Amino acid sequence: MPELPEMENYRIQLSKHILDLPITNVAINREKSVNIEANAFKSALMGGQVIFIERRGKHLLFHLDNGRRLLLHLMLGGLLYLGSPEDRPNRTTQIEITFGSELVLYFIGLRLGYLHLHTAKETEQLMSDLGPELLDRRMNEEKFKAIFRKRRGSLKTALVNQEIVAGIGNCYADEIAYAAELKPSAKLQNFNEEDLSRLYAAAREVLLNATEAGGYIELPMTQDDQLTGGFNERCQVYDREGEKCFRCGDNIVKTEIAGKKVFYSPGCQHDR
Known part of the structure; x- marks a missing residue:
C-alpha cells in the first residue's frame, strides 16, 4: 500500500504537470471507485482545474477551482500513471482524467481504493481523525x-x-x-x-x-x-x-x- 513517501512523490510530480490545466475528459470504468453517480461525477469535473494538490497521511487532496476536493486513497494495490494514451501502461484503469489536449492521469488498481468528490467542509471532517505528520514543520x-x-x-x-x-x-x-x-x-x-x-x-x-x-x-x-x-x-x-x-x-x-x-x-x- 502506498505510504507517506509514495504519496508525497506523487504529489510533487503531479504538481509539476497538471495544475491549472482544464479537465477535458473524465472516464469512469468502475463506478464503485467514486462516491456519486458516474455522470454527475464527470459533470462536476469537466472544464474545471486542479489548482493545488495536498497530501495528508496516505491521502491526496486535489483542490478544484470551484472549491471542492477530490479525495484519493489508493489503498492496497493502487497506482497512478500520468501520460498520453500512447504510452499508458498495460494495466486496467478504474478512472481516467484528461488534462488539456492529451495528458491523462490514470488511476490503476482501485479495487479497494477510491477517488471521492467532497466539499471542503466534508473533506476536513473526513480527515479530522488523522494524527499529526512526523515531517510537518510543527512537529519536533x-x-x-x-x-x-x-x-x-x-x-x-x-x-x-x-x-x-x-x-x-x-x-x-x-x-x-x-x-x-x-x-x-x-x-x-x-x-x-x-x-x-x-x-x-x-x-x-x-x-x-x-x-x-x-x-x-x-x-x-x-x-x-x-x-x-x-x-x-x-x-x-x-x-x-x-x-x-x-x-x-x-x-x-x-x-x-x-x-x-x-x-x-x-x-x-x-x-x-
Missing part, C-alpha cells in the same frame, strides 16, 4: 515524545495507527524500527527517554530518505520518471525475509503482529 522531538510516551502496546501497532501519526504503514514502520534498533514488537510502555529520542530520529531519517528516493513503488509515474521506486533497493528489512542483515549479518525474520506482517533483524533489534 518533544511533541513526538509526548505522543508516544502515553501509548502502550507494540511499536509496530502504534506506528501504523493513523490516529496516532499519519502516513506510516507496514514498510516504513519496519524500516523505522530497524533504524532505531528496536524490535517492532517492543512495548512502548517500557521505553525510556533515550529510546524515544532514537525512535524520533529514526522516523525522520527513514521518511525523509524514502521521500527523496521516490518511495518503494516500482511503476514509474511518467514515461521519463527516473525517481519513483528508488527506495525499493534501499529497504533494510522490509520484504527481505531470509536475507542477511546489512548491519549484523543475521537472517531477516518475517512474523506477524496483530495480523500485520513484520520484518526485522533479531541480531541487532532489541526490546529497548
Whole structure:
C-alpha cells in the first residue's frame, strides 16, 4: 500500500504537470471507485482545474477551482500513471482524467481504493481523525515524545495507527524500527527517554530518505520518471525475509503482529 513517501512523490510530480490545466475528459470504468453517480461525477469535473494538490497521511487532496476536493486513497494495490494514451501502461484503469489536449492521469488498481468528490467542509471532517505528520514543520522531538510516551502496546501497532501519526504503514514502520534498533514488537510502555529520542530520529531519517528516493513503488509515474521506486533497493528489512542483515549479518525474520506482517533483524533489534 502506498505510504507517506509514495504519496508525497506523487504529489510533487503531479504538481509539476497538471495544475491549472482544464479537465477535458473524465472516464469512469468502475463506478464503485467514486462516491456519486458516474455522470454527475464527470459533470462536476469537466472544464474545471486542479489548482493545488495536498497530501495528508496516505491521502491526496486535489483542490478544484470551484472549491471542492477530490479525495484519493489508493489503498492496497493502487497506482497512478500520468501520460498520453500512447504510452499508458498495460494495466486496467478504474478512472481516467484528461488534462488539456492529451495528458491523462490514470488511476490503476482501485479495487479497494477510491477517488471521492467532497466539499471542503466534508473533506476536513473526513480527515479530522488523522494524527499529526512526523515531517510537518510543527512537529519536533518533544511533541513526538509526548505522543508516544502515553501509548502502550507494540511499536509496530502504534506506528501504523493513523490516529496516532499519519502516513506510516507496514514498510516504513519496519524500516523505522530497524533504524532505531528496536524490535517492532517492543512495548512502548517500557521505553525510556533515550529510546524515544532514537525512535524520533529514526522516523525522520527513514521518511525523509524514502521521500527523496521516490518511495518503494516500482511503476514509474511518467514515461521519463527516473525517481519513483528508488527506495525499493534501499529497504533494510522490509520484504527481505531470509536475507542477511546489512548491519549484523543475521537472517531477516518475517512474523506477524496483530495480523500485520513484520520484518526485522533479531541480531541487532532489541526490546529497548
